[in-house]
Amino acid sequence: MIPINDKENEILEETQAEDTVSEETSQEEPIEVIEEDEVPIQEEAEEEKPSKKDRRQKREEKKAAKESEKLAAKDEELAILNDKYLRVCAEYDNFRKRSQKEKDSLYGDIRASVITSFLPVYDNLVRALDTKTEDEAYAKGVEMIMNQFNTTLEKLGVEEIPALGEKFDPTIHNAVMHVDDDSKGENEIVEVFQKGFKIGDKIIRFAMVKVAN
Secondary structure, three states, X not given: OOOHHHHHHHHHHHHHHHHHHHHHHHHOOOOOOOOHHHOOHHHHHHHHOOOHHHHHHHHHHHHHHHHHHHHHHHHHHHHHHHHHHHHHHHHHHHHHHHHHHHHHHHHHHHHHHHHHHHHHHHHHHHXXXXXXXXXXXXXXXXXXXXXHHHHHHHHOOEEXXXXXXXXXXXXXXXXXXEEOOOOOOOXXXXXXXXXXXXXXXXXXXXXXXXXXX
């Protein structure tokens, strides 16, 4: 049997040991746990507040975007004006060519009309030269007039259509007679009743001819 005094001493020692551990535990710093929702609003505001550099960069970006939009609008306007300019140039070039063509055609038509009105005079000179006469001065005068007439036609670009001995061509000849002649070729022109004339590819008057075979 344990003496009472010894048992009391053991209980006292255990109590003192527990008190010592409790005091050591209470002396340690408490760990404060801060939940995410409990973060101070002021700190968040300070973190989200942009700096001067960021604000300046944003202003420069906005300015650059506006300048880019203005430049794109100017480019579009320039493209529209350039397209209009090219269209006007093309229309003017077509108008100039069309006007020149009409002018040349009108000049050719007027020239052909005037020359056609003088061809009867030419035909009479041909008949006068073909008529025999003893008046040499008269014959010489008619010949000089005919030479002058031919020179004038040449200056105007008028050419005589080849006929005698040529093969008949309906695009430049007008056949008014036909004859059978074994000594001549097929569709050969054997006689010219009236000379034909042309200016370039334009026929002023068809040659009136007789065709063999």
